[in-house]
Amino acid sequence: MQLPVKLEVRNYHLFYGNFRALKDVTICIPRNQITAIIGPSGCGKSTFLRTFNRMNELIPGVRVQGQVLMDGQDIFAMDPVELRQRVGMVFQRPNPFPKSIYDNVAYGPRAHGIRDRRRLDEIVERSLRDAALWDEVKDDLNKSALALSGGQQQRLCIARALAVQPEVILMDEPASALDPIATLRIEELIQTLKQRYTIVIVTHNMQQAARASDFTAFFMMDEQRAGLLVEYGPTRDLFTRPSDKRTEDYITGRFG
């Protein structure tokens, strides 16, 4: 790959207590590209994604081995709070806070010390525009976020993540709780975001990976149910001429 590398993982293992959930993962994720992570349920996709913002550490008993670098710097040497400012996340189930739409988006910037109302207004508007939600909510920013539809809530969560100006956005099956139209909107949105952000997205949906990503990583479990990276490459190559038999079985639906 000649593309500049944003995230680099080397010989990475993750354990939940004694259970090895990820085994010897090595991968380079390019900057300003969309990288999809696919694989059967339970193979460690979410766990792997949560590595990049060190969310796994919140779970007691988690241990890791190996190296994870962002822009060449070891993320485990960074302050996790600072890291999460640079690496945002959108969760599988939309999880807006029980606050107004405005306060949801302004929450991050406020927490990072921005108090000026005019600047907050700007950030909220820009983030909502970038998340393709502005036109739908601009007239009732003070409405509770919980009153939005599922798809709107998910775009709000994207806006909330954008508001702190991250460099990387992690998405864990962001559309799995949404209907097909809302899903398409999220996919379009992701395409427009890639110019400014490095995006890593977990998906169960093969078409979605094929449609919406530049690179695809296929994970699978070994006999001990440890997740490992089977194949990784440009999405078109992986889907048209997979080099591994297991990848081929999976994408043609003969497996998992």
Place this chain on the structure above:
Amino acid sequence: MPVRYIVDRVAKYVLLFSALLSILIVFLIGLFTLREGEPAFRQIGLEHLLGGTVWRPEQDSFGLLAMIIGSVLVTFGALALGLPLALGCAILLAEVAPDNVRAVIRPAVELLAGIPSVIYGLFGMVVLVPLIRGIDVPGNTGFGLLSASVVLAVMILPTITNIAEDAIRAVPREYKEGALALGVTHWQAIVGVILPAARSGIVAAVILGVGRALGETMAMIMVIGNSVVFPHPLTANPLTIFLSQARTLTGNIAVEINYATGLHESALFATGVVLFVLVMLVNSSARLLMRARTG
């Protein structure tokens, strides 16, 4: 008809019956208190009972204002001291403490709830009152609102802590993760997202604590001094009002009911009615407050 349908129907009636029974009991107690207090309301008049500052049964003077103020002040004092402590404990237990620390603190807090009220009173008399008597202000006996507030603060601590902790634990994990994923500190997530999401439960905890505080009798009698004076600052410093002796509504009933007869006795039941109303006012205003903020 299959047996399980019959059981289903019977269960419904049994549940309905127990619910009605508890409502009936509350209703009967209220009715009884009201009936016994009715002569006092009729003969003394509401404005005298509520507005009168002098309580002198032997002269047929039955003003409850001093006791109302006493109850309100001591409850306020207990909340001012106890609420931050209880919330702190709840946050610690629900969010911060690792399991082994929690395993020590939680039973200790629960133990506080099991200590009989008279023991709190004893502790207050023997330890707290002499300590507070040491504050050098003329007229300060140690017995009074401050001692009572401190004792009460400890007594309401477990109530508020337990319910607030449950409320904080009940906040969906997704909120916390969502906040942390934005790069805020754990404390920022607690203050900005978790506590607001637990708000209604925390308000409920405070209401229960206030109810407990208003109703507490024994420990109050033992440390508050019980003199029927209007709580007043002892010096020019308004804060010394907390060194003033006082009497609570509950204490008024308990201290005098043994020898009261006639109108005096009825006035004590009227005291009970006032207490009842006070607690209901607290409950409904808290509920209104909550609805206004969530709506």
